[in-house]
Amino acid sequence: MRKSHITFGTILLLVGYLALALSPSARAARDPLAPGEFIQIDVPGAAFTVANSINSRGDIVGIYFDSDFNQHGFLLSKGAFTTIDVPGAIFTIALGINAQSKITGAYLDTSGNINGFLLSDGAFTTIDVPGASFTVLTGMNPQGDILGEYKDSSDNVHSFLFSGGVFNPIVFPGAVLTDVEGINPAGDIVGFYDDSNGISHGLLLHKGVFTTIDVPGAAQMFGLFGVNSRDDIVGVTIDDSGNDHGFLLRGGNFTAIDVPGAILTDANGINDRGEIVGDYIDGDGNGHGFLLQGMITATRR
Numbered sequence: 001m002r003k004s005h006i007t008f009g010t011i012l013l014l015v016g017y018l019a020l021a022l023s024p025s026a027r028a029a030r031d032p033l034a035p036g037e038f039i040q041i042d043v044p045g046a047a048f049t050v051a052n053s054i055n056s057r058g059d060i061v062g063i064y065f066d067s068d069f070n071q072h073g074f075l076l077s078k079g080a081f082t083t084i085d086v087p088g089a090i091f092t093i094a095l096g097i098n099a100q101s102k103i104t105g106a107y108l109d110t111s112g113n114i115n116g117f118l119l120s121d122g123a124f125t126t127i128d129v130p131g132a133s134f135t136v137l138t139g140m141n142p143q144g145d146i147l148g149e150y151k152d153s154s155d156n157v158h159s160f161l162f163s164g165g166v167f168n169p170i171v172f173p174g175a176v177l178t179d180v181e182g183i184n185p186a187g188d189i190v191g192f193y194d195d196s197n198g199i200s201h202g203l204l205l206h207k208g209v210f211t212t213i214d215v216p217g218a219a220q221m222f223g224l225f226g227v228n229s230r231d232d233i234v235g236v237t238i239d240d241s242g243n244d245h246g247f248l249l250r251g252g253n254f255t256a257i258d259v260p261g262a263i264l265t266d267a268n269g270i271n272d273r274g275e276i277v278g279d280y281i282d283g284d285g286n287g288h289g290f291l292l293q294g295m296i297t298a299t300r301r
Helices: 011-020
Strands: 037-041 048-054 060-065 069-076 082-085 091-097 103-108 113-120 122-125 134-140 147-150 157-165 167-170 179-181 191-193 199-207 209-213 220-227 233-238 245-251 254-256 264-270 276-281 287-293
Touching: 060 276, 069 103, 113 264, 147 179, 157 179, 199 233, 233 264, 245 276
Parallel strands: 048 091, 048 264, 048 287, 069 091, 091 134, 113 134, 134 179, 179 220, 199 220, 220 264, 245 264
Antiparallel strands: 037 287, 048 060, 048 276, 060 069, 060 091, 069 082, 091 103, 103 113, 103 134, 113 122, 134 147, 147 157, 157 167, 179 191, 191 199, 191 220, 199 209, 220 233, 233 245, 245 254, 264 276, 276 287
């Protein structure tokens, strides 16, 4: 599970993941999964693996839980796994990777603060909103624009775009919570927001204009988590039983993404080649990452 709904989910993932693994099986009644090849991603020796983002080179970043259920980031590049741990951190999570293989995420320090990080050319840089004890960097485009979230001194959650050294707030009008997740080279941003009734909706921010995106017929929206330069979007819905289902939005058409036999599936990222990464829980309750290649979308007439 990339996120834990309603709350400041990027970090609550770390404590909610195992509980979600025990959810009963159910599938969404939406468009059937089009032909494609799912490739399972498991960090060697890991108890759980989550694939969060993929760039145009096919490099993948994510999170894994080791045998003691400690959390680490990882990079999968050219078939080789590399662990990503900020030096001295209690845990590290990797959330985004851009075309230059710069990686964004967050880590917990020994003082109990969550800090955002940028990993570039082997060097870690901490990026925190001034005065915040909780900063997470969720994604970055090739231009170096970084998305993120933070908590203020009153524990309120805010989203931002960090560009040119400036933290620019992102607030969906009238929302009680705005969460930003993915950004493409054109600066289009996807995520989700909670309305005044606590209902979540997908959001697209394009040239300063917000658009609500909800999957028709879905019991509940979770959010939009990835967008590529062709404006293909991936995201997650929640069914009546509380289980996640991924989807691809391309050209106005929604296509479901469910790993065959999985209890639940999340679609977390997409690159310009249309390759999709995410995570799923199999019928035995084990969590795996996946890479989906050769996705052919359903066509509505």
